[in-house]
Amino acid sequence: MEEDKNYIGMIHGDLARATQVRSGMPESIGVMSIKTANRTILEASLLPTPRALWDSFWYEGELSCLFADSNVGKSILAVQIAD
Structure with missing residues (x-):
């Protein structure tokens, strides 16, 4: 069950990344990465405690x-x- 949640979270992360690319927002400028707050929170939720x-x-x-x-x-x- 926990693995399923992880896969679902990974899919949501990929979807957020695709949405950012589709909207024309760059993923990085120089060494700075650009992400929406929702994407940052989603990626952090997938990390182990x-x-x-x-x-x-x-x-x-x-x-x-x-x-x-x-x-x-x-x-x-x-x-x-x-x-």
Whole structure:
């Protein structure tokens, strides 16, 4: 049943892409891709849910920067998160 939903979502994504091309809207300009909000939401719904790496603080695939004043425990926190 879950596979059927995935196929249906993929078909909807292809349909959204075809509609964009048919309307004359370019798919990209240089390195920027152009999509409708509906197409972006549909494509995001087909991606797997990211795994929480540390509670709900960081998720798989995110880029984060840990910064603070000196001697407040950044390194200790980073080691605890990595463990």
